[in-house]
Amino acid sequence: MPFRLGRRRNDSGSTGSFSTATPPETPGEKDLKDLTAEPEEIERGNSKLDDTKHEGREETEEVAPEEKAEGSKSKREDTIESPEDDPEQVIATTATASSASFSDLPATPKPDWADDIPPDTTDDSSQIKTRRKLMLRDEEPVLYRDKYMAVSKTYLYIFHYYMPSGSEKAIPLTQIKNIQTDKEAKITDGQFQKWGSGGLNLWWARDFGRWRNHDLCVIVTVNHGLVKRKGFTMEDLEGLDILKKAWRNAIGARESEA
Incomplete structure (x- = not known):
């Protein structure tokens, strides 16, 4: 069967059909001129x-x-x-x-306790704060001080006296009746009263290693309280001599005033 070209359809029902009713625009002279221009x-x-x-x-x-x-x-x-x-x-x-x-x-006021007589006992558990208090007391210069105790003209300070808080004790020198070492009190190293915290007869400050380094063990006897003998440690004999001298001066001053 020979191949024949049929007429093109203008209806829109056929896919891909197009209309040839309106011819395309003819190029103008300007477009033709651009197309025919030289390279x-x-x-x-x-x-x-x-x-x-x-x-x-x-x-x-x-x-x-x-x-x-x-x-x-x-x-x-x-x-x-x-x-x-x-x-x-x-x-x-x-x-x-x-x-x-x-x-x-305003300027920082001076602490109240700097001018007052220190109490019999203090609640301060810090040895550093205690020494700072002693240094601030201009009217009470410290005569002797070591890591265990300190002494002024009128007071004896024992560090780490109370257990378990470790707070210090301040004892007026005028309330002391006697000062002696452990040897003078006939207390040997093996006795409980030497290395223990003590009892009703004698109370030691919290210095459990006091017998190891050959430090002095000192006992003071006071005239008041339940436990009248109080033990503590000192580093050398010079401090003990200063303590006894300050104690005698305080007793003499009290008797002269009386």
């Missing part, structure tokens, strides 16, 4: 277009950094104008206010 003219026209594009790009690049710098500068100025946004200015303002507030504060 040199085409290249010349393209180079003009490229030059115009490059000039516009250079102008944009020249203007962009200036605008960017001005914009960042104005933004930075706006940020620094507010003191709340400037950390350095806030710190300076705070430091000025703090110095002014500190200058307005």
Whole structure:
């Protein structure tokens, strides 16, 4: 069967059909002129277009950094104008206010206990604080002090006296009846009264290693309280001599006043 070309359909029912009722527009003279132009003219026209594009790009690049710098500068100025946004200015303002507030504060008053007679016992469990108190007592200079005890003109201080708190004890020298060493009191190293905390007859300060380094073990007898004998440790004989001398002076001063 021979192949025949049939008539094209204009109806829209067939897929892929198109209408040929309106012919395409015919090219104008200008379009024909562009199509028939020489290659040199085409290249010349393209180079003009490229030059115009490059000039516009250079102008944009020249203007962009200036605008960017001005914009960042104005933004930075706006940020620094507010003191709340400037950390350095806030710190300076705070430091000025703090110095002014500190200058307005009154002088630190002298502690009450610096001028008063210390109590018989203190609740302070720190040996460092006790020594600091002694140093602040201008009217009561410390005559002798070691890691176990201290003595002034009117008081004997025994560190780590109470258990388990370890607070110190202050004994007025005028309340002491006798001062002696453990050898004078006939207490040997093997006795409980030497290394133990003590009992109703004798109470030792919390110095469990007192017999190891050949330190002096001293016992003072007071005229009041349930436990009248109180033991503690001293580092050398010089301190013991100073304690006895201060005790005699305090007793003599009391008798002279009486």
